[in-house]
Amino acid sequence: MRILAIDYGEKRTGIAVTDEMQLIASGLTTIPSGTALAFLTDYFAKEKVEKVLIGEPKQMNGLPSQSAGLIDAFTAKFTNQFPDMQVVRVDERFTSKMAFQTMINSGLKKKQRQDKGLIDEISATILLQDYLIQKNK
Template structure:
């Protein structure tokens, strides 16, 4: 069984989370510059067996696509072109950034640490992935 990888793609940064090989636990992997995300994934897919990739689908409260949706569609086009055989699934990413920030507070991170936007993106991807795993069971 391969890992499941989740991507929280943004204009500047992309948070990435991944499961263990048994697809039980979601863990934050890293945050990369969005322009380097495809290169990072190319390297990662060579090192690790990934079965599926989840990409966050930003929506507004009314369910319509958010302003960042066209940016993510461009990334998905590049992703599918580079990795045509990789299984891809879109997942709702509403509230993940707010949940990530609250998780940082709850875990006792200092204010300075909570200002690390890269960490927020990585935690957001982890929350997205953990939610997916919970629904899958």
């Protein structure tokens, strides 16, 4: 069964998923946030997913960030629509910066690095990869 990670944002949502053995995290897609629940309904009908990670935005001092209310509202809708799905909230501090640095390190041109959707997808992948590393320690 797979683990899926969601980097939910006001406009876009990045989604990453593991392989069946939960060894490798890969970016799946970036979608408009308003379509997230419909997308996930369709995806869960096709793929077996064991749990979903949802980013938890925090400030440097550990307090919730400005976008926390938006993501908490999405999480509530998600758990209402998928009551049997295990949800794990994951600290998402630094994921956008790490995603941008990953894009630079991988040689993407400046124009490609301005693709905010790609940043969201890579951020979700980083969330998921970090979770896998912690889980397997």
